[in-house]
Amino acid sequence: MDSVFEVHKTIRSILLKILENHSLEQLNKIPPGFNNNLIWNIGHCISSQQVLVYKLSGLPTMVSEEFIAKYKKGTKPEGDVSQEEVDEIKELLSETLEKTKNDFTSGLFVDFNEYTTSMGFTLHNVQDALSFNNYHEGIHTGIAMSIRKLV
Helix, strand or coil, X not given: CHHXXXXXXXXXXXXXXXXXXXXXXXXXXXXXXXXXXXXXXXXHHHHHHHHXXXXXXXXCCCCCHHHHHHHCCCCCCCCCCCHHHHHHHHHHHHHHHHHHHHHHHCCCCCCCCCEECCCCCEECCHHHHHHHXXXXXXXXXXXXXXXXXXX
C-alpha cells in the first residue's frame, strides 16, 4: 500500500500547487464549457475521499456533512468560495492524506460496506477504495489542469 499512498501524496501535491498559484478569482471562475471550477474540483477530491474511505468503512469523517454535501458528486459551485474556505481546503489536502495513512497503518479500517462506483467498479474493501480514490482524484486533477489554462 506504500505506492498507493505515494501516488495519493503526489496528486495532493499537484492540487496544492494549483491552489497556491491561482488567485481567489481564478479559483472561483467557471470557464466556458465547464460546469465547475478549480476550487470545486479540489474540494470534491477531499469530499469523495472521505466518503469512499471513511464513510464506507463506517467511520467518522474529518469534514462536516455540509462540506460533503457541497462538493459531492452531482453538485456544482453555487457561488464563490471565500479565502477562508480556500485556506481550509488547502489544510485538508494534507491533513486528510496524513490521517488516512496513519489510520490505515494503525489498523483502524476493519469493516467496509461494499460499493459499486458509477463507473461499475466494485469496492470490496478499504484497499480497493484507496486505489480507486487515486484514479478518481487523478481524473479531477486532469480537469483542474485543463481549467487552469482557461482562467
